[in-house]
Amino acid sequence: MQPAATGPMRHWAQINEFSFIAGIRLLFWLGRVFGRWPFRSVLYPVLLWYLIAKPSARAASRDYLRRVASVEADSGIVANWFGVLRHFASFGECILDKLLLWCGLFDTRSVELRGVDLILKQISTKRGGLLICCHLGNLELCRIMSTLQSGLKLTVLTHTKHAVKFNQLLAQINPHSQLNLMQVTDLTPATAVLLSEKINQGEFVAIAGDRIPVAPKPRVVFARFFGAMAPFPVGPYILASLFQCPVYLLFSLRTDRGAAIQVEPFREAIRLPRKNRDDALAALVNDYAARLEGNCLRAPLQWFNFFDFWRSSPLSHTHGPH
Numbered sequence: 001m002q003p004a005a006t007g008p009m010r011h012w013a014q015i016n017e018f019s020f021i022a023g024i025r026l027l028f029w030l031g032r033v034f035g036r037w038p039f040r041s042v043l044y045p046v047l048l049w050y051l052i053a054k055p056s057a058r059a060a061s062r063d064y065l066r067r068v069a070s071v072e073a074d075s076g077i078v079a080n081w082f083g084v085l086r087h088f089a090s091f092g093e094c095i096l097d098k099l100l101l102w103c104g105l106f107d108t109r110s111v112e113l114r115g116v117d118l119i120l121k122q123i124s125t126k127r128g129g130l131l132i133c134c135h136l137g138n139l140e141l142c143r144i145m146s147t148l149q150s151g152l153k154l155t156v157l158t159h160t161k162h163a164v165k166f167n168q169l170l171a172q173i174n175p176h177s178q179l180n181l182m183q184v185t186d187l188t189p190a191t192a193v194l195l196s197e198k199i200n201q202g203e204f205v206a207i208a209g210d211r212i213p214v215a216p217k218p219r220v221v222f223a224r225f226f227g228a229m230a231p232f233p234v235g236p237y238i239l240a241s242l243f244q245c246p247v248y249l250l251f252s253l254r255t256d257r258g259a260a261i262q263v264e265p266f267r268e269a270i271r272l273p274r275k276n277r278d279d280a281l282a283a284l285v286n287d288y289a290a291r292l293e294g295n296c297l298r299a300p301l302q303w304f305n306f307f308d309f310w311r312s313s314p315l316s317h318t319h320g321p322h
Helices: 021-034 036-053 055-071 081-102 116-123 139-146 161-173 189-200 235-243 277-298
Strands: 111-114 129-133 154-158 181-183 204-208 220-225 228-233 247-255 258-267
Touching: 021 036, 036 081, 055 081, 055 277, 081 139, 081 247, 116 258, 129 235, 139 247, 139 258, 154 189, 189 204, 189 235, 204 235, 220 277, 228 277, 235 277, 247 277, 258 277
Parallel strands: 111 258, 129 204, 129 247, 154 181, 154 204
Antiparallel strands: 220 228, 247 258
8 A cells, every 4th residue: 555645755865864973983883892682772771862852864764664564564664763763773773883984893794795706706707796795784894704705805886975974983993894885976978987997807896776776867766665666776777788787686684693795686687678668677577576575574673775665756766667
């Protein structure tokens, strides 16, 4: 069921990061010095305040959880205040993991690598590829692990202006946290040429497949995602068609044993025809949306998009077939 409109829709990048960085510093200090349980004892009162004070994030989480429960009845997910609190708590744990990663206190030996041999095989060809990532789990873990894989050079395309304070905190913990990030507001021809050169030199480029680009007129395609049509960017597939390189999907999840990084093959190469180009893009986006949904169902509380994902922003878009 499509939720009723509740007011003007804002682009996700217009939603400012919540401003209690001092609280994050305190939580980080607790987790670093005393471990996760003292961290959690302080985290939950903070999250309870956030649950009450941020109705838009609360509504977005509840809507997502309701969709998950409707698709997977035995998922154990409930779309009430307790379910939203669990969702926020999972996000809090992810923030702690990011901070511990960049200060060297996260045990990377506990990380299970799945499908990484696909990347290593591609590295052996002396040419890189495109990784389509998402806001499921902890992308920082993938960046850290990339430094531990011989020969792997990774550039992550990001829009971090909405999270300036948090990224400043990461930079204070470890200046290297900013080294392989490329800030992009729009994918210009010059950016595409630079990225193409990186791939031709054997590097990998990562781009999110579940966030509408920050641009005056972003191109998106609507695909079915948890039972309703949602907007997805076409940028990753257009870039891949320009690069003519292998495309992989990248997922990272917290597990009972620690964490797991999973690489899945998506396309050997993407060639967009001049005729029926929109149909070809729609097929790619629908495939991605289905794969993302399947991975979200493995860990529903680890998908972190706390805005109304299913409603289009007021920016321009193109529709894929329903």
